[in-house]
Amino acid sequence: MGKKYKVVYDRENCIGAKKCMGIHPKLWKKDSEDKAVLLGGKFDPKTRRFELVIEESRLNDYKESALICPAYVIDVVDAETGKSVLNINPTKPGDKVEVPVLRAHYDxxxxxxxxxxxxxxxxxxxxxxxxxxxxxxxxxxxxxxxxxxxxxxxxxxxxxxxxxxxxxxxxxxxxxxxxxxxxxxxxxxxxxxxxxx
Ligand code: SF4
CATH class of the missing domain: 3.30.420 (Nucleotidyltransferase; domain 5)
Known part of the structure; x- marks a missing residue:
């Protein structure tokens, strides 16, 4: 049996940017509130996330959906360890992070x-x-x-x-x-x- 992964989707914080369904319309659609629906996903009331176990063959498509999402509300994790396989460290909207400020100029x-x-x-x-x-x-x-x-x-x-x-x-x-x-x-x-x- 091949390796399994899990897509974890936080619908509450979806901002309705529709990028996920733009690149993968067979995996996502929009609901009546303009938020994304993870097709085939089941809601877990404990974590308040939608989840879907997938085969390795579908991993890339879900990773692409996750990486294009500007709100970082989609994660793809190893089904065994629960660790994210996205290899990113996103700063989420609302996070307070100090970074240098570069003043733009153009001559x-x-x-x-x-x-x-x-x-x-x-x-x-x-x-x-x-x-x-x-x-x-x-x-x-x-x-x-x-x-x-x-x-x-x-x-x-x-x-x-x-x-x-x-x-x-x-x-x-x-x-x-x-x-x-x-x-x-x-x-x-x-x-x-x-x-x-
Ligand atoms: S790209 Fe992200 S924020 Fe936009 S609809 Fe899809 S899940 Fe929601």
């Missing part, structure tokens, strides 16, 4: 560098609920048009297609796409590089 004249891959222009289309992005190469010629319904699916596509090559550029495009998504959903004017009204 665009010294630090801005053009991405050798090129650049993008971004425009939301509220009537169609679509964001369109034009990709220009290093020669400033238009190469490709990308469209998507939200910021996340577009920036993941741009990274997957290797259309960005610096971390700063990827972060910039992510911010601009999110602004464009908010403008599209709230019917606000969007001007690239300007703050939203």
């Amino acid at each position: 665009s004249r010294k630090e801005w560098k053009m991405d050798p891959k090129g650049f993008f222009t971004i425009k939301p289309y509220p009537d169609e609920q679509m964001i369109r992005v034009r990709y220009y190469g290093e020669d400033h010629a238009l190469k490709l048009s990308i469209e998507g319904a939200n910021a996340e699916e577009i920036y993941v596509t741009l990274v997957r297609e290797k259309l960005v090559s610096t971390l700063e550029h990827a972060a910039y495009v992510g911010c601009e796409l999110m602004k464009a998504e908010i403008a599209m959903k709230k019917n606000l004017p969007y001007v690239q590089d300007d703050p939203l009204p």
Whole structure:
């Protein structure tokens, strides 16, 4: 018999971020309060946790669900020893921990560098609920048009297609796409590089 593990889920502290069901919709679903349901899990009234014993073959999927959860309410433990197999030491919301504070700063004249891959222009289309992005190469010629319904699916596509090559550029495009998504959903004017009204 293979090794067994146990998924332990603290529903009371689930914040409904839906990341778990986003990556593993066959393992999790949302309930009427927008919290996650551990499919097949049983509630233990002593610990007030939902628990599910799993085979080793399913370990990775549950570990991924646990590691993507921003509230750290999912744990996966060795069924025999009860020890977590996640190999993390999470600081949970509400924990009081002293850490150094780094003051952010940016001098665009010294630090801005053009991405050798090129650049993008971004425009939301509220009537169609679509964001369109034009990709220009290093020669400033238009190469490709990308469209998507939200910021996340577009920036993941741009990274997957290797259309960005610096971390700063990827972060910039992510911010601009999110602004464009908010403008599209709230019917606000969007001007690239300007703050939203
Ligand atoms: S990712 Fe975590 S907080 Fe979000 S719904 Fe799933 S269990 Fe709840």
